[in-house]
Amino acid sequence: MSTILIIDDEKAIRKTLNEILTFEGYKVTEASDGEEGLKVFGSTVFDVVLCDIKMPKVDGIEFLVKATELNPDVPIIMISGHGTIETAVDAVKKGAFDYISKPPDLNRMLITIRNAMDRNQLSKETRTLKRKVGRIQEMIGESEGIARIKDTIEKVAPTDARVLVTGENGVGKEMVARWIHEKSNRNGGPIVEVNCAAIPGELIESELFGHEKGSFTSAIKQRIGKFEQASGGTLFLDEVGDMSLSAQAKVLRALQEGKITRVGGDKEISVDVRVVAATNKDLLKEVEEKNFRLDLYHRLGVILIHVPSLNERRDDIPLLVDKFLGDIASEYGQAKKGIDKKAMDALQRHNWSGNIRELRNVVERLVILSGKSIMLEDVNNYVLPR
Numbered sequence: 512m513s514t515i516l517i518i519d520d521e522k523a524i525r526k527t528l529n530e531i532l533t534f535e536g537y538k539v540t541e542a543s544d545g546e547e548g549l550k551v552f553g554s555t556v557f558d559v560v561l562c563d564i565k566m567p568k569v570d571g572i573e574f575l576v577k578a579t580e581l582n583p584d585v586p587i588i589m590i591s592g593h594g595t596i597e598t599a600v601d602a603v604k605k606g607a608f609d610y611i612s613k614p615p616d617l618n619r620m621l622i623t624i625r626n627a628m629d630r631n632q633l634s635k636e637t638r639t640l641k642r643k644v645g646r647i648q649e650m651i652g653e654s655e656g657i658a659r660i661k662d663t664i665e666k667v668a669p670t671d672a673r674v675l676v677t678g679e680n681g682v683g684k685e686m687v688a689r690w691i692h693e694k695s696n697r698n699g700g701p702i703v704e705v706n707c708a709a710i711p712g713e714l715i716e717s718e719l720f721g722h723e724k725g726s727f728t729s730a731i732k733q734r735i736g737k738f739e740q741a742s743g744g745t746l747f748l749d750e751v752g753d754m755s756l757s758a759q760a761k762v763l764r765a766l767q768e769g770k771i772t773r774v775g776g777d778k779e780i781s782v783d784v785r786v787v788a789a790t791n792k793d794l795l796k797e798v799e800e801k802n803f804r805l806d807l808y809h810r811l812g813v814i815l816i817h818v819p820s821l822n823e824r825r826d827d828i829p830l831l832v833d834k835f836l837g838d839i840a841s842e843y844g845q846a847k848k849g850i851d852k853k854a855m856d857a858l859q860r861h862n863w864s865g866n867i868r869e870l871r872n873v874v875e876r877l878v879i880l881s882g883k884s885i886m887l888e889d890v891n892n893y894v895l896p897r
């Protein structure tokens with residue numbers, strides 16, 4: 512059922528609009544001023560908002576500006592009273608979907624709402640399409656290790672089971688997480704990534720759970736956290752081994768109860784999120800050293816997927832080299848370069864230290880520096896022995 516938020520300080524108007532729209536089959540929520548409107552808007556996603564311009568505390572324009580910052584996708588229709596038409600036009604310039612005049616003409620109002628709903632639907636579809644176009648790359652590899660991973664992904668993706676992906680840097684852990692999401696029933700929803708190592712300890716909780724305005728010095732406005740953003744989809748916690756113990760405790764609670772509380776807030780918000788985590792650390796060792804909670808380890812690692820390093824799956828190297836030769840050629844707008852068998856054998860035997868990213872860099876270097884075709888001597892010259 513499509514949802515509408517009505518914000519108006521005049522009770523009679525709210526009541527009338529509510530009755531009409533409920534009769535039309537919409538689910539309606541009311542707020543009596545911009546401040547209350549922002550609170551409700553911040554905790555629920557509506558399809559359309561109807562907002563009066565002249566209101567006490569936070570007026571319609573202020574609501575529009577703040578709400579658009581919080582979620583630019585929800586169309587907001589301004590309700591303009593006598594003398595606020597100019598402001599209404601201004602509001603449209605500021606991003607409002609449209610405006611209707613008070614007292615509203617019933618047909619025009621319903622058409623405007625229908626159009627707003629259509630635009631909302633369209634932007635949702637565009638997002639889904641964009642996700643599909645920006646599709647994740649194919650997972651290359653026929654080695655036993657990769658075949659087992661692909662098989663596990665097929666089995667676990669459609670369940671909501673949590674998965675912990677382990678392996679060295681650059682082995683393809685993120686790719687595994689993206690495929691789990693892609694093959695799951697949540698693939699219409701978002702996959703939201705958090706790199707726990709890249710976020711300073713004191714900010715991680717606000718990053719994950721969001722914060723209310725003023726909850727700490729730099730919290731100048733309300734912010735939705737990654738758990739909420741990922742609702743209906745998948746949350747990918749990368750480098751989970753680097754998360755602080757206090758954030759671990761909150762993540763554990765979120766996983767146990769399916770609820771989060773924003774930093775500085777007191778309301779519990781339900782989230783429907785599947786978590787896939789990844790780490791290059793030995794988490795059980797981290798548990799022994801008291802850097803990681805055992806209970807969280809068990810919560811995260813229902814299914815364990817270990818991605819082997821490149822040196823442990825040498826059979827895949829020729830396939831990866833071939834794929835990169837193709838990718839690089841199309842990036843450069845050139846014909847795909849050939850590679851001599853001896854050169855390929857040398858790449859396959861090479862002692863790789865930096866996994867797939869290093870392999871790709873090496874292939875790119877060879878494409879740039881070698882002649883018509885990549886020869887053994889190019890590999891000897893341009894790939895440092897280890």
Ligand SMILES: Nc1ncnc2c1ncn2[C@@H]1O[C@H](COP(=O)(O)OP(=O)(O)OP(=O)(O)O)[C@@H](O)[C@H]1O
Nearest residue numbers: 649650651652679680681682683684685686867868
């Ligand atoms: N099997 C594969 N086939 C093709 N490309 C791959 C494969 N595995 C990884 N890649 C590519 O290698 C790069 C590194 O992969 P990814 O980011 O998934 O690794 P990671 O283990 O998550 O790395 P990090 O530990 O640095 O987060 C990416 O560009 C990815 O597309």
